[in-house]
Amino acid sequence: MRNTARWAATLGLTATAVCGPLTGAALAEPAAASGLYAPSALVLTLGHGDSAATVTPERAVTLTCAPTSSGTHPAAPLACAELRAAGGDFDALGARSDALCTREYDPVVVTVDGVWRGKRVSYERTFANECVKSSYGTSVFAF
Numbered sequence: 001m002r003n004t005a006r007w008a009a010t011l012g013l014t015a016t017a018v019c020g021p022l023t024g025a026a027l028a029e030p031a032a033a034s035g036l037y038a039p040s041a042l043v044l045t046l047g048h049g050d051s052a053a054t055v056t057p058e059r060a061v062t063l064t065c066a067p068t069s070s071g072t073h074p075a076a077p078l079a080c081a082e083l084r085a086a087g088g089d090f091d092a093l094g095a096r097s098d099a100l101c102t103r104e105y106d107p108v109v110v111t112v113d114g115v116w117r118g119k120r121v122s123y124e125r126t127f128a129n130e131c132v133k134s135s136y137g138t139s140v141f142a143f
Contacts, residue, residue, distance in 0.1 A: 038118030
């Protein structure tokens, strides 16, 4: 049941992030000289536990990086810049070297679902604790 709730939340937020710009005034007027771009719209979730299959998401944010940075992510422009620098590879986000974290085991699961530059993305990572999660990528996982 928890997995079903996670997927329902993820699909709902993905639909909002991808289709949201297509409502209202965005349909009435074509974008002026914006050109074509590959969409980048992601839904990031966070929950405490060992795996996304058993965790109920506690927080979820949307992150849209093309054509502009937007969404409910609190640091959307910085997160998009980080992802662009990493080529959209979440495993390539480096850990900060100045982070001092305890060895306490209180697992945090982060999931990412959506589209990055036109390609489907599905990512899951379990961090040992909140501090370790926050040390990876200065903005992407900070929500």
